[in-house]
Amino acid sequence: MTRVRFAPSPTGHLHVGGARTAIFNWLFAKHHGGTFIIRVEDTDQARSTAESETMVLDDLRWLGLLWDEGPDIGGPHAPYRQSERVNRYAEVARDLLDRGVVYRCYCTEEELEAKRKEAEVAGRPPHYDLKCWINRRDDEGAPHAMRFHVPDDGDVTIDDLIRGGVIWKRESLGDFILIRSDGHPTYNFSVVVDDHDMEISHVIRAEEHLTNTHRQVLIYRAMEWAIPLFAHVSLILGQDRTKLSKRHGATSVTAYAEAGFLPDAMFNYLTMLGWSAPDGRDVFDRQYAIENFTLDRVNSAPAVFDPQKFEWLNGQYIHAMSAAALRPLVVHSIGIDTPWLEEAIDVVKTSVHLLPQFREVLRFVTEYTAPEIDRAFASTVAGDLREHGAPHDADAVKAMNERLKKATGLKGKELFMPLRLAMTGMDHGPELVRAIPLLARASESDPRVLSPLARVEQCIR
Ligand code: GLU
Numbered sequence: 001m002t003r004v005r006f007a008p009s010p011t012g013h014l015h016v017g018g019a020r021t022a023i024f025n026w027l028f029a030k031h032h033g034g035t036f037i038i039r040v041e042d043t044d045q046a047r048s049t050a051e052s053e054t055m056v057l058d059d060l061r062w063l064g065l066l067w068d069e070g071p072d073i074g075g076p077h078a079p080y081r082q083s084e085r086v087n088r089y090a091e092v093a094r095d096l097l098d099r100g101v102v103y104r105c106y107c108t109e110e111e112l113e114a115k116r117k118e119a120e121v122a123g124r125p126p127h128y129d130l131k132c133w134i135n136r137r138d139d140e141g142a143p144h145a146m147r148f149h150v151p152d153d154g155d156v157t158i159d160d161l162i163r164g165g166v167i168w169k170r171e172s173l174g175d176f177i178l179i180r181s182d183g184h185p186t187y188n189f190s191v192v193v194d195d196h197d198m199e200i201s202h203v204i205r206a207e208e209h210l211t212n213t214h215r216q217v218l219i220y221r222a223m224e225w226a227i228p229l230f231a232h233v234s235l236i237l238g239q240d241r242t243k244l245s246k247r248h249g250a251t252s253v254t255a256y257a258e259a260g261f262l263p264d265a266m267f268n269y270l271t272m273l274g275w276s277a278p279d280g281r282d283v284f285d286r287q288y289a290i291e292n293f294t295l296d297r298v299n300s301a302p303a304v305f306d307p308q309k310f311e312w313l314n315g316q317y318i319h320a321m322s323a324a325a326l327r328p329l330v331v332h333s334i335g336i337d338t339p340w341l342e343e344a345i346d347v348v349k350t351s352v353h354l355l356p357q358f359r360e361v362l363r364f365v366t367e368y369t370a371p372e373i374d375r376a377f378a379s380t381v382a383g384d385l386r387e388h389g390a391p392h393d394a395d396a397v398k399a400m401n402e403r404l405k406k407a408t409g410l411k412g413k414e415l416f417m418p419l420r421l422a423m424t425g426m427d428h429g430p431e432l433v434r435a436i437p438l439l440a441r442a443s444e445s446d447p448r449v450l451s452p453l454a455r456v457e458q459c460i461r
Helices: 016-031 050-062 086-098 109-121 187-197 212-223 253-258 263-271 286-292 307-320 323-334 341-351 357-361 375-388 394-408 413-424 432-445 452-460
Strands: 003-006 035-038 102-105 145-148 156-160 164-168 176-179 202-206 229-233
Touching (some): 003 202, 016 050, 016 202, 016 229, 086 145, 086 176, 086 187, 086 212, 156 212, 164 212, 253 263, 263 307, 323 357, 341 357, 341 432, 375 394, 375 413, 432 452
Parallel strands (some): 202 229
Antiparallel strands (some): 145 176, 156 164
8 A cells, every 4th residue: 555645844845855756745645546645743742833834734735745644634543743652652662662762861961962973072972971871771751862772783775766775874874863852752753653653655755864764764774663755855956956945046835836826836837846657748737747757757866846847837838728727827927817818818828838928918008108109100000990990800900901011002010010010009018910809809898998089089189
């Protein structure tokens, strides 16, 4: 049974890297018909907040990553919030104490700090000096931590599903804490207890946790628990090849949502940070990703976040959407809603990459400043519009163009540029065969929109 989890620490917004990890877990679960679990790792009391948990879960939902078990919906291994599982960690720590691999450590923080300094000066690794292991005593009343003793056979090898074989030597570890003196578990301990209890089969997570795996495997061994398979996903870098951070611009999912990116585009783009489609395509839907997602196609080299490519991809999604589907998103993004909006979206959407850009490209509909153009030309156009009425479809625009060609002797750019200026007030914009019927229709239902004739009359004045 495939069971995977995404385990956010609720200390802020969901970041691009976390979202990518969540996507890989979700895709892996869907590909194998497995279970996708959310576990909230909120044992860092100083930094974890309920608001952050809500934001992170909202962002996951926005990305369309729904879970089968989690803190809000429960499941067979509830609770899914670590702060509610402290009794369970204490229970396992006691079990390890009975097994003789964990001991009570009464050293104070000051003592430990002094020992670390000493080791540093002497050029030794900063490992715990084993004082409380050597003098083991069972005084439950005195303040103490629970420390794990690294056994003599503490070498660990894993076969990481992305990185291949990884080996750690026993000597690289000192005895480490499982439960702090305040009763809170350390990350390495709670993660193992939870991954075991929640029957996680594959741990897919960020590369920064790779070295933690050494300690975690030792805990599994000491408990004689089955060890899950591991897959450590590489870092995401900015374009300067340093770790992606705020310096590179927006890093949270919320920020991209607010900037007008679509969830499907973000899902698609983040999936490509480390994974590539077998046929090399850049644009794919969720179904394609689910069918083709395998960890052997996940690159062990870091992925580079390319904002331009992301924006381009978002544009592909906007262009492929119907105006009817885009309409509510545009209304939400730019706060304009009118009867002509849907037609207008259809006319301009191919020039937009981000939702808020609709505001700019739709401006010509409601805002018009008469340009400096040849008055004689403007009079000819006005005359044609009066005689034939404003064109309401592409054929009617083409017929008007033919008549203007004859009347003015102009053709090509010579004709279309002044006509575009007269109609839109701008020297660039959507195709006139679509823009002119839009203006004609919009002006009939919305008094703020000047009709084609009213526009060209302003050029004569
Ligand atoms: N809570 C950890 C983090 O946010 C994840 C730990 C894990 O996946 O093992 O980095």
